[in-house]
Amino acid sequence: MSLASQLRVTRDSFTLDLDLDVPDGEVVGLLGPNGSGKSTALRCLAGLSPLAQGRVQIGDTIVEDASRSTYLPPERRSVGYVFQDYLLFPHMSVADNVAFGLRARGVDKRTARSRAGEWLERLDIADLADRKPRQLSGGQAQRAALARALVTVPDLLLLDEPLAALDAATRASVRALMRSHLADFGGAVVLVTHDPIDAMVLADRVVVLEDGRAVQSGSPADVAQRPASNYVAQLVGVNIVRGDALEGAVSLTQGGSVHVADRRISGPVIVAIRPEAISVHRKQPEGSARNAWPGRVTSIESRGDVVRIEVASEPPLAAIVTPGAVASLGLHEGASVWLSVKATDLDAYPT
């Protein structure tokens, strides 16, 4: 286990209460909205913010144990930290930035430079070695920051919103590059993001953090298909409703009911309804769909080559249809419609 931690921090009305264990070679994506405590968790792991309670073990070293007043400062932890805005030292060249961690740890100048050079080579920015950070594009700065954090071969790599500062086009290419480098990196990785795609692509496991607590943990596919909270459901674009299941019927907390194929599940459940699985009609549908609700269209939004419509039904749902369907059904804001979905397309799981 390369990272074992229990993090407890209280600040004003905010409390972070998170247990995070990451074995070597695993990338954990810490996904959560702003203010959920993701960055605080990273700062605690790096030693930039002290813990109120709990402990942090990196590799074989207990770097912090609040109950024993053990605390190693950041410079004595084997941690690489890539900051959201990179924080490359503006007065140093890219090569000196990358060599900094080695020099600070007492490596002689010549060795530090050559090892920094190797990392610049690996990240394909060797030709930028003599540039100053302000002369770099966002993607280049991101690579330099990654090289700087990896050059000391830390046990734990922390990435704070590593792709947030990039434009969409750069993002995709840097994400791919990052994925391959994270795969090569042998240690534990904690990646903080509020972008579900970053988490899905880069992480082996996703931990969803809300209000300082982990509300869900699982593989990216699992979290995307069975979101446990409205926040994640919204992020991944899935409708979820809560209710009590009994023999295939779920009576919803917010009123109404749905039918699911799974007749064995019972008790409090979440039902995930993929927007793609929902059919939209102008009249009450006939046929096999067990679930049908009337409602009024509240918004129509183009999403590339599909259209997302939101319907104030009971429960309120989002559906994804083709632009052709919008035209043939004559959909507009305020139009009254019927939504239907097959019971087999609903996924019910315990809360």
Added chain:
Amino acid sequence: MSSRRTTPIPVGILAAVGVAFLAIPLVGLLLRTPWSRLPELLSSPVALQALRLSLVCSLSATVIAVAIGVPVAWVLARSAVPGTTFVRALVTLPLVLPPVVGGVALLLAFGRRGLIGQFLYDWFGVQLPFSTAGVIMAEAFVAMPFLVITVEGALRSADPRFDEAAATLGASQWTVLRRVTMPLIAPALLAGTVLAWARALGEFGATITFAGNLPGVTQTMPLAVYAALDGDRDAAIALSLVLLIASLAVLLLLRDRYLRSAPS
């Protein structure tokens, strides 16, 4: 939109008076400078002594101000020790304090019968007043606040997260200070140093009060100018010219700070 650019007549007149008020004395100095006698005047023993003494004392005072002023600025900007407001008021005070009062205060503290001076004299035989060391102290006393407030401001506006980034890369606090914090505020440090030097170079009130006006020992250029005014007026003008040129050089060096019309 030219209406926004026209200046109201009373403002224009007063502004012209203001510029003239500041410029005419300097023009007068230049017009009255005995240019042909300049080399002779500036190479007189008294002038050379004053020049040398001014240079030595102002540079020494600047070194002292940097050596102890930067730590003061760092503590004021970055540390959480209580009472920083009070300390800041204290170190800023010499900025507005009449220099002669500073001189009197130095005399009371470091004079032969002063608070600390009596021990210095009794135990070590050290006598600071009326010595070159006294000049350096007086100059450092009035010059240091310029350095402290300039550097403190820069440390405050510098992003402390660069220090955090350096720490995560394994840099000790001292390494962070040396390789990240200070280089990042280098421009402000230079500006503060130059300002402090200029202030030390022009120091008069505290120096004459604490160190006296002894040619070759404590008579720096401003004091020599003052002394020469009574006798050899041309010598006073020549030395004044040197100080004027030094001031212009400082202004030129700090032009980004003071000569730009708007911050970019």
